[in-house]
Amino acid sequence: MRLGLVAALAASLLLAACGADTKPSALPTEGVTDAMLAAPPEGEWLSYGRDYAEQRFSPLTEVSDQTVSKLGLAWSADLDTARGQEATPLMHDGVLYVSTAWSMVKAYDAKTGALKWSYDPKVPRETLPVACCDAVNRGVALYGDKVYIATLDGYLVALNQKDGSVAWRSEVVPDHQSYTITGAPRIAGGKVLIGSGGAEYRARGFIAAYDWATGKQLWRFHTVPGDPAKGFEDKAMETAAKTWGGDWWKLGGGGTVWDAITYDAKDNLVLFGTGNAEPWNPGANGRNKVGDAANGDNLYTSSIVAVNADTGEYVWHFQETPEDRWDFDSDAQITLAELTIDGRQRHVIMHAPKNGYFYILDAKTGQFLSATPWTQITWSTAMDPKTGRPTINPDARYEQTGKLWVSLPGAGGAHSWHPQSYSPKTGLMYLPANVAGFPYMAAKNWKESPIGFQTAQDSAAVALPAIEAVRQQTLAATTGALVAWDPVAKKEAWRVPYKGPWNGGTLATAGNLVFQGTAAEQFAAYTADTGKLLWSFPTQSGVIAAPMTYAIGGEQYVAVLTGWGGVWDIAPGLLSSKSGIPRNISRLLVFKLGGTAKLPPAPPLNKLVLDPPAFTGTDAQAAHGADVYGRYCSVCHGDAAIAGALNPDLRRSGAIEHADAFKAIVIGGALHQGGMISWKQVVSPDDAEAIRQYVIKRANEDKALGGP
Numbered sequence: 001m002r003l004g005l006v007a008a009l010a011a012s013l014l015l016a017a018c019g020a021d022t023k024p025s026a027l028p029t030e031g032v033t034d035a036m037l038a039a040p041p042e043g044e045w046l047s048y049g050r051d052y053a054e055q056r057f058s059p060l061t062e063v064s065d066q067t068v069s070k071l072g073l074a075w076s077a078d079l080d081t082a083r084g085q086e087a088t089p090l091m092h093d094g095v096l097y098v099s100t101a102w103s104m105v106k107a108y109d110a111k112t113g114a115l116k117w118s119y120d121p122k123v124p125r126e127t128l129p130v131a132c133c134d135a136v137n138r139g140v141a142l143y144g145d146k147v148y149i150a151t152l153d154g155y156l157v158a159l160n161q162k163d164g165s166v167a168w169r170s171e172v173v174p175d176h177q178s179y180t181i182t183g184a185p186r187i188a189g190g191k192v193l194i195g196s197g198g199a200e201y202r203a204r205g206f207i208a209a210y211d212w213a214t215g216k217q218l219w220r221f222h223t224v225p226g227d228p229a230k231g232f233e234d235k236a237m238e239t240a241a242k243t244w245g246g247d248w249w250k251l252g253g254g255g256t257v258w259d260a261i262t263y264d265a266k267d268n269l270v271l272f273g274t275g276n277a278e279p280w281n282p283g284a285n286g287r288n289k290v291g292d293a294a295n296g297d298n299l300y301t302s303s304i305v306a307v308n309a310d311t312g313e314y315v316w317h318f319q320e321t322p323e324d325r326w327d328f329d330s331d332a333q334i335t336l337a338e339l340t341i342d343g344r345q346r347h348v349i350m351h352a353p354k355n356g357y358f359y360i361l362d363a364k365t366g367q368f369l370s371a372t373p374w375t376q377i378t379w380s381t382a383m384d385p386k387t388g389r390p391t392i393n394p395d396a397r398y399e400q401t402g403k404l405w406v407s408l409p410g411a412g413g414a415h416s417w418h419p420q421s422y423s424p425k426t427g428l429m430y431l432p433a434n435v436a437g438f439p440y441m442a443a444k445n446w447k448e449s450p451i452g453f454q455t456a457q458d459s460a461a462v463a464l465p466a467i468e469a470v471r472q473q474t475l476a477a478t479t480g481a482l483v484a485w486d487p488v489a490k491k492e493a494w495r496v497p498y499k500g501p502w503n504g505g506t507l508a509t510a511g512n513l514v515f516q517g518t519a520a521e522q523f524a525a526y527t528a529d530t531g532k533l534l535w536s537f538p539t540q541s542g543v544i545a546a547p548m549t550y551a552i553g554g555e556q557y558v559a560v561l562t563g564w565g566g567v568w569d570i571a572p573g574l575l576s577s578k579s580g581i582p583r584n585i586s587r588l589l590v591f592k593l594g595g596t597a598k599l600p601p602a603p604p605l606n607k608l609v610l611d612p613p614a615f616t617g618t619d620a621q622a623a624h625g626a627d628v629y630g631r632y633c634s635v636c637h638g639d640a641a642i643a644g645a646l647n648p649d650l651r652r653s654g655a656i657e658h659a660d661a662f663k664a665i666v667i668g669g670a671l672h673q674g675g676m677i678s679w680k681q682v683v684s685p686d687d688a689e690a691i692r693q694y695v696i697k698r699a700n701e702d703k704a705l706g707g708p
């Protein structure tokens, strides 16, 4: 009773505090203003999705289906980091602003490519094991005379556009053991909006608003309820708590806001997507087991949520994946558009999250309008056309069956963060699609650990076996595509099939073009209405970022970052090579009509030799090694000890030749400055030796199969 009273008091105080000073400093009247963000000048690209609606549609037409065959490289710039490059460059007043891996920022003369300044927040490389999906960054924001970057280690930094000097720096994350930031900040009426990642660790999702001029926090909205004993911050948390069981708050609950943030200026709402519930396996802490009066939906995870842009107060939510256990983030970009649906003009949200459905919601109220499967879905067998609630395939509740469940889509998503684009001219949405299943299996007797993933999956049990037929079958089933989706007709207009998944984001232009880079090292232009390939350029490296376009003095440019990486490079083992052996050459490429610049000759593809020492361990030791490897190492060094381009492939590492050298790295932390921390908190010397024997065994198996 008394506890409840204190909690209510604390909550009302919190609310009062939040209501009182959520007003930002006077808005800028020079530089990038709110009016410009709402209606960007034709030749500029001022925010992540180009405009508030985040359509990534450019009205420029100089480069068109008629002229694109003359597109050539205008200039390029090599980046000083070789990890995944996910950012969309921004262009204002002749300057191109780019963020790179490790949250660095560069400003280039957009016409010549001359570097004006660069900023390095010096993110500790030891942050890598806290970041689920590589040291990536998806972009900066522009406002007034500032450029904003959110850093991997959890800070929001305002730089002066003129020279890159730091204006202010604010700590956004509650701690640095579980939270990282990879998303691009968005701006709404003087407020810089940002969330975080971390739902594979111990994160409680949130989105926060900061004063553009001072860096002071104005409001913060949590996406999942905290410890009830401490009182709920608001009514929304109290409501959400009824959908959680066990002591969910101890692991944070997840629901992190790591990508999609869209400002709906019409309704003054901040719309954002939330991530997976944690741990992935709900059996591990009973988070989805609640009493009869409630359900185990785990609000507001895997949802779109709308809050008041001025105060951060809850307005509505729509959950796309109830009782998530598949890592089905709803963080994919949220696009606004005016569509005519059933004869009625509507202001809608279009969203294609990981779970494989394409959603249309009323932007103001969150009212469900439709959800259409746009790719093969196995985890859900039906969709309620009135409520938008999916029927879950009972087999997909893998913690209840105790069996392996291979889901389509998988944890990589039918569509993840790779930005989509929408052309109001064609009425089509251009989606980078992944067709990739994922095996889920609940870990038995799982306990949380001080470091590493807290997904409660049995990664060793589901590792791809070294059986040629199984490998070929799995590889064949793993593909990708560029899909043009008609949201009104609710059907596919056209599709370009790709060999593998994890291709780049898309850009649509009024020149009847769609641009996209691919995992297979090409940057291509297609006709927007029919999907005909008109032009392509060999990029020497896989592309995952989205292109953008701008014009200076009437001349149109198209820019894109190259640099394969992100989670699909580091985690899925053999499958990361589906489009070709992945390599990372991190560069900024800028094209224009008649461009004649050349890239340096491509370095030869690495010769991949497997020459492991003989296996001297016991089978029991290797099996134990597989377990520890699956729990702590596979997320970076790859499923079944097969790595991508970014992290060392342990099967080919000299370190596996000597037990002591291996221990010096894994337990002694000899390579911590490169992001390979000491795992001594969770890996004993015997465990390390078991991992070494497991890797040697795996290497010999693959050598026998003649594989790389």
Ligand code: HEC
Pocket: 128, 129, 130, 629, 632, 633, 634, 635, 636, 637, 647, 648, 650, 652, 653, 654, 655, 656, 662, 665, 666, 671, 673, 674, 675, 676, 677, 679, 683, 691
């Ligand atoms: C967060 C990502 C990450 C995780 C998780 C991780 N590593 Fe690493 N590991 C790296 C990186 C990055 C390097 C390269 C460091 C460098 O070269 O400075 C590396 C290097 C190594 C090397 C040296 C390889 C070489 O040839 O240079 C070994 C051995 C190794 N890791 C073993 C392990 C083991 C065993 C585990 C699990 C207990 C593990 N790693 C977990 C990222 C990771």
